[in-house]
Amino acid sequence: MISSIRGDVLHIGLDHVVLDVGGLGYRVNATPATLGRLARGTAASLVTTLVVREDSMTLYGFTDDESRALFSLVQTVSGIGPRLAMAITSVLEPDVLKRALVDEDIKVLQRVPGIGKRTAERMVLELKDKVALGADSDSGMAAGGSTGAHAKRDHVVEGLVGLGFGQPAAEAATDAVLKESPDAEIAAVLRSALTMLGRTK
Structure with missing residues (x-):
């Protein structure tokens, strides 16, 4: 291994x-x-x-053991393999995923492409008692929710530039994604911007 x-x-x-x-x-x-x-x-x-x-x-x-552990954990659910597990960890941050499981928030889980209602329900049923929320999860989520649009935009643009894209292209792609999905999480915005830039290269 x-x-x-x-x-x-x-x-x-x-x-x-x-x-x-x-x-x-x-x-x-x-x-x-x-x-x-x-x-x-x-x-x-x-x-x-x-x-x-x-x-x-x-x-x-x-980047960390928690994300790797969640990647392995979601694969214990019938019907979820490595590709879908990667999609889950791409769209949902660890704290958001754990909170959705604990709160039985099916709609949040269904944000992931490939996760339908039945699969989301199975995830909740099988994983709810296997995830542990940190003591500061609520405050962490609150902080994330209050993060301004500018902070989110800067984070995504920085990530795209780090991947080798030019600043103007990175800003244009990020702005386009945020205009369409202003409430999307950072990971989802970054993924959509990458897809957009990949199509326009």
């Missing part, structure tokens, strides 16, 4: 990063939020999970 990886960033794609480790290029699938913290030509360190299938070995990377 590969539990962590450190190397120089060779390439950053929409859903993965390639790290040079001892002359070998390792492709690591990651969320837009994780990719937004990386930059080509710099060293990066990620905690990882290796998913082995009969025809493939896929490495998934995360």
